[in-house]
Amino acid sequence: MKERYPLPCNIAQTLNIVGDRWTLLIIHEILVGNTTFNDIKHNLETISANLLSTRLKALEQQGMIVSELYSKHPPRYQYALTKKSKDLEPVFHALLLWGREHLDTCYKALVNSDTGNDVEIGYYDQKTGERIPQEHLSVIPYEHQT
């Protein structure tokens, strides 16, 4: 595995996996239910077949997706997300909300289906469940396992 960003940083290392052109959009298509090669290809409109093929293979190698034969005769595949890529949802939501705020033309909103109100991202203490104000967030070095 060649590393594009050889930096000791979660963000850089995460982008080594999902930061290639089209990759996040491909995962997002599968997430919203477009599971076959052509579904994805048609929805992403301008992606080329060979690049989609390359990306799907790389994602499978990374354990981000699995491909399964859903029809033997004729052979037809469909792609499914693993937990690893489903866990990107907050990234997608964060990008969507940024777009809602800052794009000239916004296409989607994230709402509370109970109230119809707009949703915002917040930070919560994993143990106490309490909401944490921005000022109390702290990025700390994490001594890692070898």
Next chain:
Amino acid sequence: MKERYPLPCNIAQTLNIVGDRWTLLIIHEILVGNTTFNDIKHNLETISANLLSTRLKALEQQGMIVSELYSKHPPRYQYALTKKSKDLEPVFHALLLWGREHLDTCYKALVNSDTGNDVEIGYYDQKTGERIPQEHLSVIPYEHQT
């Protein structure tokens, strides 16, 4: 402006602005306080000077950063984030947390500075302030302004 991803999707349009190689990492460097050309360059290690130069110009055109002369003699510039790019913080936090969970070697953690506990991303209703469980989140089309 040539659009890389010509799709009616907040995520694609947002990635048209910040999805180019190195771009998010450059913004992140400025966010953590590395404000001069060489600060950024040295911290990103393998980025080339011309690409950094190109990206900074594009980001300035997009209103993501501003450059200011901080020394007239000799002329020295430093880059600062605008609200537009500061609002990417949830994206960075989401990427960091994904890395914390899924990278083989994780470098950083996001904690509650009061308790030292790990932080997780959650969603709350903009009006009521209540926390919203995943199942009640809904992405809806947003009729946009011309």
Next chain:
DNA sequence: TTTACTAAGTTGATTTTTTTAACCTAGTAT
């Protein structure tokens, strides 16, 4: 006052990635 060094880049050549376009193999449908 020549030499070396730093900040903040620019320029041009090379390499890597992406895109474009054509092609392929099964199987289906008409």
Next chain:
DNA sequence: ATACTAGGTTAAAAAAATCAACTTAGTAAA
């Protein structure tokens, strides 16, 4: 028999990124 669809592959061309050298203006040291 002909056309069409799913799910790709291959090769060539174009675009983007990297590498290496160079620039300009100022500072510092000998």
